[in-house]
Amino acid sequence: MKRTLITGAAGFLGSHLCDRFIKEGHHVIGMDNLITGDLKNIEHLFKLPNFEFYHHDVSKFIHVPGELDYILHFASPASPIDYLKIPIQTLKVGSLGIHNCLGLARVKNARVIIASTSEVYGDPHVHPQDEDYWGNVNPVGPRGVYDEAKRFQEAITMAYHTYHNVATRIVRIFNTYGPRMRLNDGRVLPAFIGQALRGEDLTIFGDGSQTRSFCYVDDLVEGIYRLLMSDYVQPVNVGNPSEITISQFAEEIIKLTGTTQKVVYKSLPTDDPKQRKPDITRARQILGWEPKVSREEGLKITYDYFKSLPDEVLYNYADHREFDSFKK
Ligand code: UDP
Numbered sequence: 001m002k003r004t005l006i007t008g009a010a011g012f013l014g015s016h017l018c019d020r021f022i023k024e025g026h027h028v029i030g031m032d033n034l035i036t037g038d039l040k041n042i043e044h045l046f047k048l049p050n051f052e053f054y055h056h057d058v059s060k061f062i063h064v065p066g067e068l069d070y071i072l073h074f075a076s077p078a079s080p081i082d083y084l085k086i087p088i089q090t091l092k093v094g095s096l097g098i099h100n101c102l103g104l105a106r107v108k109n110a111r112v113i114i115a116s117t118s119e120v121y122g123d124p125h126v127h128p129q130d131e132d133y134w135g136n137v138n139p140v141g142p143r144g145v146y147d148e149a150k151r152f153q154e155a156i157t158m159a160y161h162t163y164h165n166v167a168t169r170i171v172r173i174f175n176t177y178g179p180r181m182r183l184n185d186g187r188v189l190p191a192f193i194g195q196a197l198r199g200e201d202l203t204i205f206g207d208g209s210q211t212r213s214f215c216y217v218d219d220l221v222e223g224i225y226r227l228l229m230s231d232y233v234q235p236v237n238v239g240n241p242s243e244i245t246i247s248q249f250a251e252e253i254i255k256l257t258g259t260t261q262k263v264v265y266k267s268l269p270t271d272d273p274k275q276r277k278p279d280i281t282r283a284r285q286i287l288g289w290e291p292k293v294s295r296e297e298g299l300k301i302t303y304d305y306f307k308s309l310p311d312e313v314l315y316n317y318a319d320h321r322e323f324d325s326f327k328k
Pocket of ligand 1: 079175191192203204206210212246268269
């Protein structure tokens with residue numbers, strides 16, 4: 001039985017990865033410090049003999065007894081509001097955390113995949129973004145703590161590959177959505193759906209002309225799995241190239257939820273990328289991967305999930321007014 005460590009196991013992506021690797025017959029060791037993760041996302045796994053959980057901060061030395069075949073480093077705060085609330089932890093998990101994972105991979109002779117991000121492209125001057133683009137990142141802006149940690153993470157991962165011969169993989173993840181996203185993480189999809197469910201107006205930041213490209217979580221997990229099992233070491237974009245403006249996205253959510261509320265405009269956060277769309281040529285060629293789930297289908301599943309949450313979760317949402325310093 002393959003033994004696989006997943007950091008950030010109680011998070012949105014980490015928990016879906018735990019499900020997938022369990023399904024593939026692995027013994028999964030989930031690790032999370034539960035700062036942004038939630039045990040509810042993985043509580044269905046605790047009864048399984050091939051799942052164990054370590055409540056541990058990966059920025060501190062990691063000890064895992066026994067052999068390890070794979071390590072997936074998915075621990076990190078991952079929304080602009082989180083970076084603002086916990087900037088130092090964001091930097092530490094992307095630097096000290098990956099250093100520990102790579103050291104562990106080296107002693108265990110395990111293969112590592114790291115969760116990188118479209119944020120390494122910053123506010124991009126190249127559109128759509130392919131993997132050869134080096135990006136346009138502001139190191140000292142509010143997103144710098146995340147973007148630069150992820151860029152450092154890619155650099156140290158390549159260094160462990162070339163210097164220590166560790167088997168490494170780098171996935172650059174574009175905006176992803178699905179069940180188990182945190183309703184209060186400030187990201188646009190949970191924000192809009194939460195607002196619709198509470199009967200509030202939908203808050204568009206800026207004029208809504210900025211674009212994003214949303215990938216359903218099952219598609220993303222499939223891409224990650226294929227990349228880990230491949231022998232490709234350079235970064236690979238995994239995301240859905242179907243691009244949409246935030247205004248159009250608000251319209252889709254209004255239609256989906258049937259809300260009678262209106263759209264209101266708020267100031268645009270500092271360094272908010274104007275456009276984002278993955279070029280997935282590399283993923284298509286190397287992994288034979290492309291997304292399968294349409295936004296209509298994926299949004300419906302996600303909406304059903306958010307609707308099923310209890311009121312105390314629905315009303316425990318981030319108040320954007322707290323984060324004025326984040327805005328221009
Ligand atoms: N956004 C918005 N209203 C919200 C939350 C976000 O208009 O209530 C915008 C945000 O400014 C950005 C886009 O939606 O342009 C996606 O934001 P998100 O935080 O989901 O992800 P990221 O900016 O990291 O892609």
